[in-house]
Amino acid sequence: MRILFMGTPDFAVPSLEILDKNHEIIGVFTKIDKVNKRGNKIEYLPVKQYAIDKNIPIYQPTTLKNDEIVDEIKKLNPDLIVVVAYGKIIPKSIIDIPKYGIINVHSSLLPRFRGAAPINAALMAGDKKTGVTIMYVAEGLDTGNIILTRETEITEEDNFETLHDRLKELGAEALIEAVTLMEKGENESIVQDDSLATFVKPFRxxxxxxxxxxxxxxxxxxxxxxxxxxxxxxxxxxxxxxxxxxxxxxxxxxxxxxxxxxxxxxxxxxxxxxxxxxxxxxxxxxxxxxxxxxxxxxxxxxxxxxxxxx
Incomplete structure (x- = not known):
């Protein structure tokens, strides 16, 4: 399957790696580079560094709401777009392009903790379990239909770092399972219950x-x-x-x-x-x-x- 990947931080790398081993990654969309304040040097973000190492074409648009970007994605003609912690809203003009649609790896058990910082939120709320959700990208914020979920226990020893690292691996495993189901035409999805939804805003x-x-x-x-x-x-x-x-x-x-x-x-x-x-x-x-x-x-x-x- 020809896959276009959209992601930025360390959390996204295991998902990109497992897709790269099993499918054709035709390009990576990632955020623009950060400048290191101390040395005033550009720091490549984790997904970009992986793409450089693997010679995967890299795109770093400031916005996806741009006709040139939409046309470029149409030229790439992906079968599927996978989004993992990209940090940008995907407009409908792009959602409609791929044959299999666009799917996302979200680090909570949706519809609980839609939005930003779901891993932090699960710990702060004292939840005993959390997990990852593989879902279709829709126009709303984390509102798309759910393909599958995978759970993990939250222990007393967990903090954001340990839970983040566990979920990034769980997310990659769930993602490749979901993509395999899509190839087989067995990817039945369920509609989220909006009445159970909770939201996490970016921290101030x-x-x-x-x-x-x-x-x-x-x-x-x-x-x-x-x-x-x-x-x-x-x-x-x-x-x-x-x-x-x-x-x-x-x-x-x-x-x-x-x-x-x-x-x-x-x-x-x-x-x-x-x-x-x-x-x-x-x-x-x-x-x-x-x-x-x-x-x-x-x-x-x-x-x-x-x-x-x-």
């Missing part, structure tokens, strides 16, 4: 700030759902403290207020009072410093008992 900086009035469970899920990116944060004496990991602590402190550093656990980190309980900060990055363990935060006097996080 203020969305990432820890609310210490939440429970230990809620704060634990919030922090791990954003770790290591885009990362939860709080204010400590007017400076930003990025928090990468907290652990739930079973001790309730009567004294102090929520967000106050009420104690320390040797070798673990500072203890913060929260609603109905407490948490231990076990990994964080003080402003202008490197990421430190909870023990090093205490040893270096970066977090002091009695401080109240804003």
């Amino acid at each position: 900086k203020e969305d990432l700030k820890i609310d210490w009035n939440k429970s230990a469970e809620e704060i634990f899920n919030f922090v791990r759902g954003l770790s290591p990116v885009p990362c939860a944060w709080t204010q400590d004496e007017g400076k930003t403290l990025k928090v990468y990991q907290v652990k739930k602590y079973d001790k309730v402190y009567e004294e102090g207020q929520n967000g106050e550093v009420v104690g320390k656990l040797k070798g673990k980190g500072p203890i913060v009072k929260v609603n109905g309980g407490s948490v231990i900060i076990t990994s964080a990055k003080p402003e202008s410093k490197k990421v430190l363990s909870g023990a090093d935060l205490l040893n270096g006097n970066f977090i002091k008992i009695g401080n109240v996080f804003e």
